[in-house]
Amino acid sequence: MSPVNFFVLSSLLFGIGLFGLIVRRNVITVFFSLELLLNSANVLLVGFSKLHGNLYGEIFVFFVLAVAAAEAAVGLAIVVALYRLTGSIDTSDFRRLRW
Amino acid sequence: MNEVFFYFFAVLSLVFGLVAVTSRNIVRGGVALLGCFVSLGAVYFTVGAEFLGIVQVIVYGGAIIVLYLFALMTMDFATLKSEPIKMAIVAVGGALALTTSLLLFVGSSGIAESVKPSISGAEDIAVPMFFKFLLPFEAVSVLLLIATVGAVAIGRRED
Incomplete structure (x- = not known):
């Protein structure tokens, strides 16, 4: 299998994630886009791990998974707290950085 | 066959992934993202x-997406306003996404x-995780x- 396959899949996922990150104003969908960006990096790490024949890339993917879980937990807590405060999950409504 | x-x-x-990012219904987007991860x-x-495939389904599909959908349930969708689509932003986002994809793709040309x-x-x-990468593993925990x-x-909730 050619490594170009992994590059194409990873770059397209990254493009989709970047598009969502720029265009959408809904915080939850922005988080979805962030997850897609993280996953595009994971795909490339797995591909390179198999290309070079060692497992370090796959171990790094494992760490990325753990950090993504932590990011999702804290990010969602912030979004829920903001929703309670403002009643909205639109990024343009989050203008105040103090309370 | 592979x-x-x-x-x-x-x-x-x-x-x-495209459905997850472009869907107007957030719950539908979340379920589409679950399909993307699986x-x-x-x-x-x-x-x-194999191990990563299983962990991907369990952690991303089982934990993260469920966390998102769980947080979505605390929100009232009827009061959320629909977002307006600005063609300028869509054009800028599309152009930037295409350029990045092309750049990443060009980077793959030298590998034979x-x-x-x-x-x-x-x-x-x-074996490598618990010997060579033990310290990062503990740091992640x-x-x-x-x-x-x-x-x-x-x-x-602060009372």
Whole structure:
């Protein structure tokens, strides 16, 4: 299998994630886009791990998974707290950085 | 045969990813993202990264997406206003996304070797992880604990 396959899949996922990150104003969908960006990096790490024949890339993917879980937990807590405060999950409504 | 499955699940994950990002209904987007993650787990399986494929489905599909959908349930969708689409932003985002994709794709042109699918199960991953990468592993466990405490502290209702 050619490594170009992994590059194409990873770059397209990254493009989709970047598009969502720029265009959408809904915080939850922005988080979805962030997850897609993280996953595009994971795909490339797995591909390179198999290309070079060692497992370090796959171990790094494992760490990325753990950090993504932590990011999702804290990010969602912030979004829920903001929703309670403002009643909205639109990024343009989050203008105040103090309370 | 591996390649056929790779292409199938790669296309599937891209389609699900597009639906997840562009869908107006957030719940539908979340479920599409679940499909995207499960397809990516299958992609990992086609090159033999079995442990990662399983962990991808369990952690991303089972934990993260459920967390998102759970947080969505605390919100009232009827009061959320629909977002207006600005063509300028869509054009800028599309152009930037296409440029980045092309740049990443161009970076792959110099590689001549080919990927050799080889099975890497939990046992193969465990040896380097618990010897060579023991310190990062412990650091990640502390990070997860801090994130859990932080999430509870932020999300707590203050009376």
